[in-house]
Amino acid sequence: MAYTSIDKSxxxxxxxxxxxxxxSGHAITGVGFQPDMVWFKNASSxxxxxxFDVLRGATYRLVPNENTANGAEAQQLQAFGxxxxxxxxxGSVNGxxxxxxxxxxxxxxxxxxxxSGSINSTVSVNQTSGFSVVSYTGTGANATVGHGLGAxxxxxxxxxxxxxxxxxxxxxxxxxxxxLQLNTTASTDTDSTFWNSTTPTSTVFSLGSxxxxxxxxxxxxxxxxxxxxxxxxxxxxxxxGTAFPNSPFIYTGFKTKWFLWKxxxxxxxxxxxxxVDSEAQQYNTRDGGFYWLDSTYTESNFSGNEINFLSNGVKxxxxxxxxxxxxxxxxxxAFGQSLVGSNNVPCTAR
Numbered sequence: 582m583a584y585t586s587i588d589k590s591x592x593x594x595x596x597x598x599x600x601x602x603x604x605s606g607h608a609i610t611g612v613g614f615q616p617d618m619v620w621f622k623n624a625s626s627x628x629x630x631x632x633f634d635v636l637r638g639a640t641y642r643l644v645p646n647e648n649t650a651n652g653a654e655a656q657q658l659q660a661f662g663x664x665x666x667x668x669x670x671x672g673s674v675n676g677x678x679x680x681x682x683x684x685x686x687x688x689x690x691x692x693x694x695x696x697s698g699s700i701n702s703t704v705s706v707n708q709t710s711g712f713s714v715v716s717y718t719g720t721g722a723n724a725t726v727g728h729g730l731g732a733x734x735x736x737x738x739x740x741x742x743x744x745x746x747x748x749x750x751x752x753x754x755x756x757x758x759x760x761l762q763l764n765t766t767a768s769t770d771t772d773s774t775f776w777n778s779t780t781p782t783s784t785v786f787s788l789g790s791x792x793x794x795x796x797x798x799x800x801x802x803x804x805x806x807x808x809x810x811x812x813x814x815x816x817x818x819x820x821x822g823t824a825f826p827n828s829p830f831i832y833t834g835f836k837t838k839w840f841l842w843k844x845x846x847x848x849x850x851x852x853x854x855x856x857v858d859s860e861a862q863q864y865n866t867r868d869g870g871f872y873w874l875d876s877t878y879t880e881s882n883f884s885g886n887e888i889n890f891l892s893n894g895v896k897x898x899x900x901x902x903x904x905x906x907x908x909x910x911x912x913x914x915a916f917g918q919s920l921v922g923s924n925n926v927p928c929t930a931r
């Protein structure tokens with residue numbers, strides 16, 4: 582059964598902030614569920630991102646800000662736990678006395694076979710929250726892959742595992758003939774060989790022959806997201822180059838916990854993927870966040886690049902090209918904490 586809305590986001594997504602100790606076997610609890618995907622970022626020092634998921638296994642890492650192939654790491658994520666995870670003695674996931682961010686998503690635990698597409702896949706899925714982890718082997722020819730969501734995915738992130746390659750992003754706003762690269766500042770790339778110019782359905786997403794998503798005999802991981810009322814939103818806003826109060830407002834329908842956005846039109850140093858998270862700074866105006874692609878940035882480097890999290894959306898504060906360039910279209914990915922007007926914790930801007 583597919584669900585169209587949820588209002589208890591803490592059961593499905595959490596940023597678990599903790600203080601590292603640089604020792605092996607450091608168990609972190611308090612996530613509230615067993616995570617099936619965890620992305621780490623050290624807030625205090627210059628470290629790359631790290632990504633882990635249940636299908637590749639806890640000890641295999643990817644680097645979302647680089648094109649690095651999948652690799653085993655004994656001292657990064659060591660295990661998923663029923664209420665968290667265990668990390669080793671590595672500064673990217675457990676820096677001594679440093680503040681660590683662990684962005685945790687719940688999928689469906691151990692994956693199961695999916696034969697909905699022309700390529701068989703293994704899928705760990707949570708239809709309630711609209712999130713699945715999908716592994717598959719490419720064919721080099723036009724194909725389809727089952728994602729298990731029971732709803733149309735609005736955003737898909739694909740990474741080839743066995744070779745160095747770019748992370749390719751499908752976003753419903755840019756469409757089925759284009760792709761973005763999570764690990765670069767490149768603008769939207771028009772290329773029918775990513776998604777075979779075919780919009781995903783409630784059962785499958787389509788692939789062309791591009792080696793970044795479907796090389797013959799190459800292995801891939803895909804993270805698929807469907808939109809769920811009160812929890813997730815994937816859309817666009819138009820930059821106007823104007824600072825608060827006339828800067829853009831993005832309606833999400835919930836108080837945002839996590840907001841990732843990117844200029845889809847331009848490329849270059851001013852066009853990072855930008856991330857702001859509610860745990861980094863728990864009041865407005867928020868300037869605790871990251872420039873996704875640059876490991877030389879810590880959380881403090883984002884200072885002055887403010888946005889506000891409101892009860893029903895996000896208000897961009899700045900006029901800078903990073904966040905609000907006049908005439909540019911920005912795509913975004915947002916996760917929120919509850920429905921406006923629900924019977925959960927009241928949604929108030931702080």
